[in-house]
Amino acid sequence: MRHRRQRRRQARLRVARGSDDPIRAYASTGERQPAAERIEYVQRRVDEGFEAVKLRVAEQSDLDVVRAVREAFPDLTLMVDANKGWAVRVMEDETE
Numbered sequence: 001m002r003h004r005r006q007r008r009r010q011a012r013l014r015v016a017r018g019s020d021d022p023i024r025a026y027a028s029t030g031e032r033q034p035a036a037e038r039i040e041y042v043q044r045r046v047d048e049g050f051e052a053v054k055l056r057v058a059e060q061s062d063l064d065v066v067r068a069v070r071e072a073f074p075d076l077t078l079m080v081d082a083n084k085g086w087a088v089r090v091m092e093d094e095t096e
Helices: 001-018 035-047 062-072
Strands: 052-056 077-081
Touching: 035 052, 035 062, 052 062, 062 077
Parallel strands: 052 077
Antiparallel strands: none
16 A cells, blocks of 8 residues: 555656656647738748647638648648538538
């Protein structure tokens, strides 16, 4: 019983001490913008030191903005957030 309490206490202490490892932050916005404005936004975030950006997407046309950002920043960690707003049908080719 005593050893079990010691192990639990040691585990709690490890959690409480935390870690010196850096936590990577990313830039994010819920605002939708045309490609040129979005690229300017991303450039400002990169200039501020962000190494990753999350873009909000709500319509299929937003994919063109994502593609433009990817083309302008090929080495940037890029994430997209549909905010649970897309059904599978949005990803289907609407010309079919």
